[in-house]
Amino acid sequence: MPTFNLKINNEKHTVEVDADTPLLWVLRDSLGFVGTKYGCGIGQCGACTVHVEGTATRSCLLQVSQAEGVNITTIEGLSENGDHPVQKAWLEHDVPQCGYCQAGQIMTASALLNNNPNPSDEDIESAMNGNICRCGTYVRIKEAVKTAAKL
């Protein structure tokens, strides 16, 4: 099996996997970064969202062979102590119910705020529309994104 060198959360990792393995499964099975979730495998639910060079990216659609030489950030590396403004806002609004989709929601929201520090309601809806929350925490997510923008 080929070897790949990845830069995840500012650390280098070497993995030996099939070249077509999605980054999602490299993160979860090979490296133990299980905060990134599997939901659909076809880029429709957003549970697997990570940052690639700061941009929200579906890790289920990114093959490991395309993930070399770029900076990848997962939920585990979003902040040192879980104190990224988006994480703080999520706790302030006590957003999660089951919690499964929330890492993906947080990664999409934090990428949005990196590029657009003061998003309108429409900006938030449009950026977050690819992230499904089956429990229906959408109203709180929107409030939390607005709070995070102020932090």
Added chain:
Amino acid sequence: MTKIQTQYNRRSFLKVSAAAGGGMLIGFSWLTGCISSEAEPKELAIPKEWFEINGYIKIGDTGMVTIYSPNPEIGQNIRTSMPMIVAEELDVNWENVVVEQAPLNTGFYQNQFAGGSLSIRLSWNALRMAGATARRMLLEAAAKEWNLTISDLTVDKGVIKEINGERSIGYGEIASKAVGIEVPKEVELKEIKDFKLISTSVKNVDGKKIVTGKPLFGLDFQREGMQFAMIQHPPAFGMKIKDFNEEEIKSMPGVKDAFIIDTTIEKPGGFDERGFQELIAIVGDSTWQLMKAKKAIKANWEVVSELENSEMHMSRMEKALESGKFKEERKDGDVDSAFKKAAKVIERTYSAPFIAHNTMEPMNFFANVTENSAELIGPTQMPNALEGSVAQLLNMPIENITVNMTRMGGGFGRRLYQHFGLEAAAISKKVGGPIKLVYTREDDMSQGTYRPTYISRYKAGLDENNNLIAFSVKGTGLPESAVFPNRFPAGAVDNYSAGSYAEETNITTGAWRAPRSNFTAGAEQAFLDEVAELAGKDPIDFRLELFDRAINNPVGDKYEYEAERYAGVLKLVKEKSNWGETKPGVHRGVAAYFCHSTYVAEVIDMVMEDNKPKIKNVWCAVDCGILVNPDAAENIIQGGVIDGIGHAMYSQLTFTDGAPNEMNFDRYQLIRHSQAPEKIEVFFVKNEIAPTGLGEPGLPPAIGALANALYGVTGQRYYNQPFTTYKPLIG
């Protein structure tokens, strides 16, 4: 002061040491890497020694308190609210509490399941008693130490003080002595008005772990030496596996084994329902390699029963509706003559499709089966049913089986069913080692246990003064009817009848969040709206008139609701939403429903934006008795509203030749951010009635309020779910 007999749940208070033979609580550290660590109190040191006071409470020598949350967590937040109830009666500082998931142990706990919105309702007394008993034992230990009686002592936030003296002692310091105190036969519970923690908003105890991506879920569980496993079930209901290219699959990279499993058990229970008992299983090193191997499976399937399709389902139900095969389940007065006498008669038919649960975390389970034991770890809403079914499957005594629960990435009823745990056990047994079974989204969505499809026909008759004098409902569905004969408006109409007929299907179904209510509330509340319109009455006033009748002079003698509480939530939502106020372009819909022992009324404000209906505001009024954790309660009601709106608006599962046409979120539409209401406000009725559940009751009325608001903005009534047709969305 409320006194309560501890014998009510006597076995809950067996000392852990006495029950340790079962070995279930002691040594429960299987997820130490997975759970704990985060919620540790900031100001207290980690205890060197822990003292088990009872099955719910462990006190450390530093005063830190561990409270075991007995029931499975599916997002209803009972891992916070159940320990809150214990902590209230224990009188301990919440900051000093850590929460751990209790293992399945029917010797200690009762009702260790998550279903029917019953967790808090069924455990309210047991949880209070656990706290109160421990508090009493700690007080007795302190009294003994100081040669006083407990009436000489007070306690606040885990510190016991002498009333007429200077001495004080913390729970941590006296806990070692409390362990030896005899369990009291009777304990005093607090007065509701004296609650300090209950009815205050406490943050989710797992919040920090969730937002930092810590391993919490079954899918995250790993153990050294564990292999992954996947299944392939037949592509259609009505098909069975014959054989497959076993050798070719086994030779694929990363695949260790491939075989057919049979999970048939001799005496299946109600929660053993599943579409397929014989499945192809593949075992290997990594999820991705198994996913590729799954795609390479070439199998021969045989047709064993009819391959059904959606058109067939609808015509089967419509035919049944016309057939007169209905079993009458309630009859008050003379319905036929009343309809003949009526000045106006209206009849409408409502339907809803099969839908899948689609928990975001697909089905999965860890199993490690050896010759004499089976260990199962994963997401289950009903661990003891799993234990029983696995015991049958493996022909193993129940004592040799352990089941531990992980946090669940959603439940909605899906994980009440045990087949994936059984499949994991069968695979582990075959390979002789630990495995974790993982479903793909497609496996998950196409396997069955769907919400049944329903159709119900409602008929109402009004007299010349627009009073409702006759009401009838008959319903059928595959494989059950959704009619509740003794629910509203039974009791409020002189001439009333309700009937059901169950039609057959080989599509397997199961409990889906608020079973049957999730259809009936929408149908009934949309119908009543139309009846109110025909009567020329305001929809809330019309309903309140009916409740007045049910309060003052009820018809018949059997009801499932308290009319005053029902009317209470309608009045509250009327007030909070400023019902009657009109705004240009804004249309309102109202609905009220009672199910799972909780009353909910909702008002939806809707506008048309870019030719699409948009929900601006939702007001909810809820009567669930005592509110345990207000902010979390609001969250789950908001979620129920969005879930109800989403499924009624967008979701359906259709079939062609026995196979589901929707297998992933590209074709199966779930509600998304831009479709959610802009704002949802929740108001709770304040009373001192023992609390009832919230997981389900917020959902059903949302569908009725949605249909009624849609009528306002579009001028059309909506009878068949989903209300909009499928549109692909980019993820």
